[in-house]
Amino acid sequence: MNNVSSKTRDLAKLGVLAAISIVLVALIHVPIIAAAPFLEYDPADIPIIIGTFAMGPAAGLLLTVVASTVQGLTVSAASGGYGILMHIIATGTYAVVAGNIYKHNKTKKTAALAMLAGTVCMTLIMIPANLLITPIFMTVSRDVVKALLLPGIIPFNLIKAGINSVITFILYKRVSGILHR
Numbered sequence: 001m002n003n004v005s006s007k008t009r010d011l012a013k014l015g016v017l018a019a020i021s022i023v024l025v026a027l028i029h030v031p032i033i034a035a036a037p038f039l040e041y042d043p044a045d046i047p048i049i050i051g052t053f054a055m056g057p058a059a060g061l062l063l064t065v066v067a068s069t070v071q072g073l074t075v076s077a078a079s080g081g082y083g084i085l086m087h088i089i090a091t092g093t094y095a096v097v098a099g100n101i102y103k104h105n106k107t108k109k110t111a112a113l114a115m116l117a118g119t120v121c122m123t124l125i126m127i128p129a130n131l132l133i134t135p136i137f138m139t140v141s142r143d144v145v146k147a148l149l150l151p152g153i154i155p156f157n158l159i160k161a162g163i164n165s166v167i168t169f170i171l172y173k174r175v176s177g178i179l180h181r
Contacts, residue, residue, distance in 0.1 A: 010055060013179055014063050017047040021067040026075040032159055036152030044071065045091050045164045049098060049118075050172055053111065054179040057099030064091045082137035086129065093125045094118035094161060111172065115165035123157040 025044035031037040048067060052060025065088055072084030079086075098118030102110055130153050134145045145153075 010059070013055070014051060014059060014066070017051040018063055018067045018070065020047040021045070021063075022071050022075060025071050033152050033156045036148055036156060039152060039156040041156075041160050041163065043164060043167065045094065045161070046168050046171065048091055048095055049115070049164065049168045050175060050179070052095045052099040053102050053106075053114075053168075053172055054176055056103055057096045060095030060099045061092050064088055064095050082133070085133060086126075089129045089133075090122050090126055090157065094122040097121040108169075108173075112169060115161075115169065119158065119161035119165055122161050123154060126153060126157050 021044040024046065025042040029040040029042040031039065032041045033039055044067065048060060048063050051063045068084050068087040068091065072080060072087065076083050095118070098114040101114035101117055104110070127149060130145050130149070131142055134140065135142050
């Protein structure tokens, strides 16, 4: 019975973190790159990374899929399936990489390195993801996407993940006690 109640508590925590993620993207989303104003910063990944650090990379990936899907069907419905897929690829990569690094040595230094690695991996994976997926969903040529990589897509991913990493670094230890109770 104890194992069931523990799993129920973890599921409830994930649900709360997903809800916070959805509320954050609904309230805060601003363009940050003039070359690609459709790419908007939002802090929705912060609760996902907090959940990843607290409960592991598999939980972080599950949280990413749930939050991305709900966001894509509600508050970010204009981007539809494209937005859902791209968010899962980007944040899922970040969460799995950072979560796998952090789970082995839960220190501030490791957290910082994990988030740096997650940021770099997310940025790198979004290059081929955008080159392959964006032309299909946005009905533009691959050359249009290539032209946006350096002035828009790459800096956007670095900035978005960087901001979310800094905020997560500041908040995680403060809220981790709640998640570990």
